[in-house]
Amino acid sequence: MRDVAIIGVGMTKFGELWDQNIRDMFAEAALKAMEDAGVKKLDAMYVGAMSSGLYTFQEHIASVMADYIGQVGIPSTRVESACASGGLAVKSAIIEVASGMSDIVLAGGVEKMWDADDGSMILATAADQEYEGFHGVTFPGLYAMMANAYMDRYGLTREELAQVPIKNHKHAINNPNAQYPFPLNLDGVLKSSMVADPLRLMDCSPITDGAAAVIVCPLDRAKEFTNKPIKVKGIGAATGPIALHDHKDLTRLDAVRLAGERAYKMAGVTKDDIDFVEVHDCFSIAEIIVAEELGFFGYGEAGKAIANGQGTYGGRIVINPSGGLKAKGHPVGATGTAQILEAVTQLRGDAGKRQVKDAKIGMTQNMGGSGGSSVVHILEAV
């Protein structure tokens, strides 16, 4: 396999983008990434989108987007793995370049969520429709069960759990692309509407419109395009049980652990080499379990550690410097690509006030459903 580098990134602002349709958003992110890399012609592209069919009644979106960014003719493939679609699109692009099939490949993620009036039901298509969907369960309910099991077993308090979104909102203040770049305090979490006990509105990532894109090429060509190439050091993906009731343990996400192990192995690094991590905090409890599955904290320890400042600047590891899904926003198909963009921005040293000092190696973790899929990338400044 050839070594691969990321040479360009671009994204829209995340939020309620009433003035942009799904094409406009994707094109903005893709063209910014191409401008960032200084490339005018792509060899191939991948588009991550969870449910463009249900959200916008447009499938075949990879061809739509190739056409709309002026690249008609190139191979273009949509990749879908629920909320991990964007991360898997980047992984697919990396594999294509690693194989030698193509040199300059764009991977973009996009989701237009605000135009639909039944967004939570559409998101529920990422769960097991025959068993979970049939019984009316949606994701807040599934993650609430995980939160209850975790809090019961490990004694995590409601106040400690609230520190996850509080931290992520604090990080987002310095992210100009974030949907909710405002501070959040304990009262703000604890007095927000109950969604699914114990999860309140401020534990839940929002509905978001947005797109993000990255461009990859062979590492040995990267210097043609940028003086700050970012090497793809490791990638790992895995599936987990599609239904939460098939998890052996409600406080574990096997797909995350497997994806992490595969990425660490390929990269030849350990958790101690990682300077920051963007994780999939779709709900506050998710960030805690993911941080444990990736090895940054022991089982049962991440919740209290994050509440004690170990997940932010000056702590054990900076988790979600971008603000994460909770505060940056979660346009599901774009989330994985936006995580990679944040990692690249940090590794380039371009993150401004949210810069992680001396960041050399960063990690991203993107997830589908209640752990039905996950994909992990390890990136390095070279």
Added chain:
Amino acid sequence: MRDVAIIGVGMTKFGELWDQNIRDMFAEAALKAMEDAGVKKLDAMYVGAMSSGLYTFQEHIASVMADYIGQVGIPSTRVESACASGGLAVKSAIIEVASGMSDIVLAGGVEKMWDADDGSMILATAADQEYEGFHGVTFPGLYAMMANAYMDRYGLTREELAQVPIKNHKHAINNPNAQYPFPLNLDGVLKSSMVADPLRLMDCSPITDGAAAVIVCPLDRAKEFTNKPIKVKGIGAATGPIALHDHKDLTRLDAVRLAGERAYKMAGVTKDDIDFVEVHDCFSIAEIIVAEELGFFGYGEAGKAIANGQGTYGGRIVINPSGGLKAKGHPVGATGTAQILEAVTQLRGDAGKRQVKDAKIGMTQNMGGSGGSSVVHILEAV
């Protein structure tokens, strides 16, 4: 890039499968392919499905399927490119093996179409929603415009056009998995219901439930699994304009020509080396234009040539020995994988009464929308 071989294939019967849901169908095809290859453990898998969200309200289908065939834990990625989803899933699996990332990879396609009551509208999500969909155009109308333009320019008669489905039904009689394995005569076509002038019901591929799967591995390992490995000699994919009004010529499908050129180049063969071809005859006119874009006939010549027996046994080249989309059936996400299965079956010499004599090199051509995407594979018996 490593050379890649196909070592196993499997499919369901195509038709109205009221007793099987989307999981049952996929599992049947996948497990048959695994049994055919003699493999119990996969390294990764790809799932081609056009619109599992709109048809069955289940996205995240690659994880669902990995779980349901007992392979939970492996990376699994859904690929979507409308009716070319299955072909692109196979291409993605080939690239992953070629890269060295994985050895044993399954690519399956599936679509459960009969359960939806608005199937034609769901298919229309493969067209340009903002322009074509907005005006109410669906695919029979788009292909009817292509048929009218072709018939007008080249003098193809309505009776000659009818010979495409008549030939494909004749082929399907010998395919035990075909949805409509019965003969069709000229009256049967010309007196069938008008759908979109000049296309009648018997010019249109049907609504179909079904699944098909193939397993690929490095060519140098293929003999561990089979004494009849089929080498992947060339692959090519391309996009075309998503909207028909952006085609420079209504009688051309640029994506097909580009995909074919790329596959021929990679394979190092020409049209004269191809012994048979499975093409995407979603409508009778499509088979004609595709056969021209792949170089088997000059522009304007394929319609009359097929009517004169040049597209069947004993003619210039056997087109759609399986019966094609028209008579074998068209479960959109599964069509591309089923084409590969037919090519493998022919190249193994296992096609029984529909065997193409001395078949050494075969081609498949899968297409999305009105030519918004296409993917071509060239396979060889080794």
